[in-house]
Amino acid sequence: MKLFNKVAIIGVGLIGGSIGLAIKKRRIAREVIGVFRRTSTLKKALKKKAVDRATLSIKKGVEGADLIILASPVFSIPGLAADAVKYAKEGAIITDVGSTKGWIVGCVEEMMGAHKMVAFVGSHPMAGSEHAGVEFAEGDLLKSAPCIVTKTARTDGRALDKIKKFWKNLGADVKVMSPASHDKSVAFISHLPHIVAFSLAGAVPEKEMAYAAEGFKDTTRVASSDPNLWADIFLTNKNEIMPAAKVFEKHYKNIARALSRSDYAGIVRILKRAKSKRDKLRDP
């Protein structure tokens, strides 16, 4: 038996499109329908075979779906959830893929109130790249990627289990946590690195970039990410990003101070501590 009969993906870009491809590849649902804002994207997604069917109507997309996935920029998610709830069938599950969870889950749960017919579970599959658009979608994007699923006092247990199973079936490495814990983690390991990469790319004089080698390219790669998408993320997780930024500044200033004093042993000590942490993530 398939996990779902009909899955609707609202917003079929890099992530939504990759989810569609993975569902089809792994035969997790009978049918995947994509909901689009623009005909141009709709055509691209059909050509890529990221969805089985496509529509510009939320109503048509959502009707009869067992699972509704909101895969659009953070600020648009609560509004789309409200639209989806209107047309969703009894027993449907709604999830999202937004990069901040406290704000989204809070807004959606508040909006849904005591709605018993439809369940909402927040998700954050931590995959993607600096690219945007369904043309970059890949069926294996979620394979081995961390995927955080959120649990709150209002989360429906049956829906939570089904969402966990869904992401696991797509190949992701699923962890359950509160929206607050999620937001603190991603502030450090995703949002702060983006701020730093954007700052670095912004700081380098254009004429020096002719000599950029792999180190610079790696360090600034995510600065090619979508500015609007990331402005949403930064603003909705501001309360966790600001303290994480303070920790970064402390470490940065320690190196700058040691350098200004020409403190060789001090610099080596700081770099060694940073290296020993980063080395734990190295590919074997």
Added chain:
Amino acid sequence: MKLFNKVAIIGVGLIGGSIGLAIKKRRIAREVIGVFRRTSTLKKALKKKAVDRATLSIKKGVEGADLIILASPVFSIPGLAADAVKYAKEGAIITDVGSTKGWIVGCVEEMMGAHKMVAFVGSHPMAGSEHAGVEFAEGDLLKSAPCIVTKTARTDGRALDKIKKFWKNLGADVKVMSPASHDKSVAFISHLPHIVAFSLAGAVPEKEMAYAAEGFKDTTRVASSDPNLWADIFLTNKNEIMPAAKVFEKHYKNIARALSRSDYAGIVRILKRAKSKRDKLRDP
């Protein structure tokens, strides 16, 4: 006719070993001899076939060599150059692969004084990775890599031409500039990104690293680089790194300030500027 008869590489690690492999692959010299400090590295390099012959004696390595390449950490280069000059034959050329050029070229030219028998030309092949050691050496490491060759009032024209030709034959994209211009460029596109990556890796709480995805890995990859190697580089290019760091801080603070004010349009504007610069480096 081969470009060189005998090439001596002093310090056969990631870069020195890759140069040895490339010389042999492209048949640029008749013989490559490696000079080592440790027998363990010597054995690894011979096993990897990074050099034809190996010795622990600088005298033996340098004697009769047409080209002597100093491929050891920055602070050790002037001392090794002084040793090499003692045993070098008339007409030999010495170059290095150090990541800062002002300090190295200044020290070596000062040491050599009016020595007419041996020429020195500074080089910086901008290849490598966060890995260290001859076991990671690759014959194609320098292919398409930027390679800066320095020219000063004291640089011998014939030696400069030969060194340019040498790196070109190894597949590198050669640019000639003054040590000062080089140091300013690398402060921005290499040294500053390393400081930022080390700071970021240092700042992230260890328990959050379980959720690190590609973005974090890319942004901090170079924080796995060798701490001693990089302490040398930071200290010898301090005068260019400190002002570059100020520019980075300005850009970083602009984002932090816009975020603290929840200035959506301001954040988008800053991110867009950074993205448009970084996009120019994107693979097609």
